[in-house]
Amino acid sequence: MVLPIDNNKRNTVAAANNSNIQAITTGNYTGDKVEYSGITHYKYSDCKASDLVTINGIRVHKDCAEAFKRMQADAQKEGVNLRIVSGFRSTEYQKTVFPKKFKNKKNPTEHEFVSRLKFSAPPGFSEHHTGYAIDINSLEQTFEGTKAYKWLQQHAKDYDFEISFPRNNKQGLGFEPWHWRYVGTEEAKKTYKK
Numbered sequence: 001m002v003l004p005i006d007n008n009k010r011n012t013v014a015a016a017n018n019s020n021i022q023a024i025t026t027g028n029y030t031g032d033k034v035e036y037s038g039i040t041h042y043k044y045s046d047c048k049a050s051d052l053v054t055i056n057g058i059r060v061h062k063d064c065a066e067a068f069k070r071m072q073a074d075a076q077k078e079g080v081n082l083r084i085v086s087g088f089r090s091t092e093y094q095k096t097v098f099p100k101k102f103k104n105k106k107n108p109t110e111h112e113f114v115s116r117l118k119f120s121a122p123p124g125f126s127e128h129h130t131g132y133a134i135d136i137n138s139l140e141q142t143f144e145g146t147k148a149y150k151w152l153q154q155h156a157k158d159y160d161f162e163i164s165f166p167r168n169n170k171q172g173l174g175f176e177p178w179h180w181r182y183v184g185t186e187e188a189k190k191t192y193k194k
């Protein structure tokens, strides 16, 4: 479903009056994608608990974990350190994360909402829900300049990882050099085929 944007009223309607923004922010929005101001987030289901394993205290899908461990070991041989800094996040957890930076938590202004949408997914719409998405080493743009990022650009595909949000991605999201997703099984591929 495409959310309506009334351009005439943009920036003038208080977000408190926009039930869509509130519903999305609180996790009560039931559409299969969130499309707003040129940004798209797709709906994802939470990974089954029985498919999750833990690496360094971080939960990820077992297939993703397997592939990551192989990739990590091979990178290490070339003097490149890779570690997962974020993996599985539940929809419930995202309900606490997404509103965090809004002044009026569950009632963001449209401006706050759109800025947040560029780098953070609303509850129910994060690739991290699937257990197949991982953040590697850092959550800073400067990660792009590291040896680890260059190594990933060259080799991650050999382990069935791909960058989710490269520059100028079709979803209109900000560039996230640290965020990679596993697509090495039919199930994982299906998850991200949008």
Ligand SMILES: [Zn+2]
Pocket (backbone or CB within 6 Å): 086, 128, 133, 134, 135, 178, 179, 180
């Ligand atoms: Zn991420």
